[in-house]
Amino acid sequence: MIDPRAPRFAAWITTAVLAVVLLTHSAALLTLQAAVFALGAYGRNPYALLWKRLPHSPPTDLEAAEPVRFAQGVGLAFAVLGVVGLLTWTPLGLLATAAALAAAFLNAAFGFCLGCVIYLLFRRTVGAHA
Amino acid sequence: MRADRAARATYRFPSGVRRPASGVRRPASAGGGRREAGGREAGGEGGKAERELGVRPYVLVLIAVLVATTLVGLLWRSQQGRVRPATGDVDLLAELGEQPGERATLLQFSSAFCAPCRATRRVLGDIAAVTPGVRHVEVDAEQHLGLVRRLNVLKTPTTLVLDANQSITDRAAGLPRKEHVLAALDRAVR
Numbered sequence: 001m002i003d004p005r006a007p008r009f010a011a012w013i014t015t016a017v018l019a020v021v022l023l024t025h026s027a028a029l030l031t032l033q034a035a036v037f038a039l040g041a042y043g044r045n046p047y048a049l050l051w052k053r054l055p056h057s058p059p060t061d062l063e064a065a066e067p068v069r070f071a072q073g074v075g076l077a078f079a080v081l082g083v084v085g086l087l088t089w090t091p092l093g094l095l096a097t098a099a100a101l102a103a104a105f106l107n108a109a110f111g112f113c114l115g116c117v118i119y120l121l122f123r124r125t126v127g128a129h130a
Numbered sequence: 131m132r133a134d135r136a137a138r139a140t141y142r143f144p145s146g147v148r149r150p151a152s153g154v155r156r157p158a159s160a161g162g163g164r165r166e167a168g169g170r171e172a173g174g175e176g177g178k179a180e181r182e183l184g185v186r187p188y189v190l191v192l193i194a195v196l197v198a199t200t201l202v203g204l205l206w207r208s209q210q211g212r213v214r215p216a217t218g219d220v221d222l223l224a225e226l227g228e229q230p231g232e233r234a235t236l237l238q239f240s241s242a243f244c245a246p247c248r249a250t251r252r253v254l255g256d257i258a259a260v261t262p263g264v265r266h267v268e269v270d271a272e273q274h275l276g277l278v279r280r281l282n283v284l285k286t287p288t289t290l291v292l293d294a295n296q297s298i299t300d301r302a303a304g305l306p307r308k309e310h311v312l313a314a315l316d317r318a319v320r
Binding site (some may be wrong): 097124 | 187189191192195196198200202203204206207241242243245248253272
């Protein structure tokens with residue numbers, strides 16, 4: 001179980017980074033963000049770790065880590081697609097970046113974790129047959 | 131000196147021999163050459179965008195993405211926890227093996243990995259604790275999939291407000307606001 005404020009803070013930084021990628025078409029920066037997502041998929045997102053180091057009040061609520069980590073994996077997939085796109089066919093790179101940006105912004109500003117919802121739907125479909 | 135330079139400038143190499151890359155040519159085409167080189171360097175950097183269209187269209191794309199996402203987010207948020215009047219006369223609580231409240235029941239469908247479910251549990255639990263005759267019942271949606279389908283429960287948490295006859299008088303998907311639940315209870319108890 002994790003403090004839900006950490007992934008939301010991470011989502012704000014992710015939003016900023018992806019916005020810069022969208023403006024500069026930097027495959028290098030997007031690759032760095034992909035690395036962040038990869039770490040996040042293992043529960044070690046550097047942005048979240050940064051938040052944990054900052055002073056904050058004790059958590060009032062906890063959420064499960066698995067859906068959040070899955071969501072980071074979804075972000076990784078889009079980032080990898082984006083890097084491939086930026087290196088080969090720019091419109092694909094921008095589309096993937098814009099999609100990841102939308103999801104990150106939705107998470108940061110509204111607390112809505114799209115990847116988490118996908119994970120839960122997946123679990124329900126697979127779980128029902130298990 | 132000047133004579134030498136002039137001589138070099140007009141000297142014609144025999145055909146087939148490549149001219150030296152420096153000296154003779156540069157003065158004549160100085161301005162144009164430098165401009166070209168400069169343009170190429172700027173274009174290579176990371177500035178494919180600059181060379182083709184400029185950064186401004188991508189600022190517009192960014193703004194469009196943020197605005198569209200904001201609209202989606204606001205729409206989603208407006209759908210959360212809205213308490214809607216609903217009817218139905220399924221004998222719910224008996225099916226679930228739960229005791230009804232004397233005057234009303236707050237039936238909450240939850241699931242695992244659901245942060246709003248915990249928050250909803252707090253809200254409904256607080257209300258039930260201070261309101262006589264009202265009971266808060268929480269069930270795991272995944273344990274009662276048939277019921278979930280019949281009641282068209284699409285997400286968790288979903289709260290059903292039941293009156294004394296176990297008829298559904300209101301329902302809310304997502305985290306409900308306390309005042310909305312209290313208003314719904316007023317309607318259920320009447």
